[in-house]
Amino acid sequence: MDYYLEKDYLKAFYTYALASYEGYEIAQNNLVYIYRTNKLNNVIHPRKIMLVLNLLYKQGNYKALYEMGEIYKEQNKEELSVSYYKLGLKKGDLRNLLPLSMYYEKHKDHDRALKYMNYFIKQRNREKEISNTKLEKIKNVLESTLLYFRKYKLFFKNMYNFKQKNKVQ
Structure with a gap:
């Protein structure tokens, strides 16, 4: 040590x-x-x-x-x-949800990517650590913002793909 x-x-x-x-x-x-x-x-x-x-x-x-x-x-x-x-x-181990979400997003399986992202965010909210410093609080806010941004990006991709499928049919 x-x-x-x-x-x-x-x-x-x-x-x-x-x-x-x-x-x-x-x-x-x-x-x-x-x-x-x-x-x-x-x-x-x-x-x-x-x-x-x-x-x-x-x-x-x-x-x-x-x-x-x-x-x-x-x-x-x-x-x-x-x-x-x-x-x-x-x-x-729920930490695996985020990289799997990224993998499925990359491979155009937006439904599954969004599902994994939602599970990850829910779990992260349950396990929120108490931050003592302002820097830790700012870091947590930025991380949360980025996660929600990804979540809504996936959500809108899903909506777009759904509309595209309906136009084809």
């Missing part, structure tokens, strides 16, 4: 890696956090972090599936990332 506090993230990563291979779940979570937040993907091969995520998943931590999906998405392996998002959603 000293390495992390000293902002030597690479040494912190390797220290947590040793503990994570011993089976310490907190070390495994910290390892993934350090990897994701400090952009260590240039230094550490994603395959190594995938081993830790797989270990977390086998230990029952289903939130690892979301992280696996994110890594595959960064590697432009869309189908693989979507399969991990779907599995994570089946296991109950």
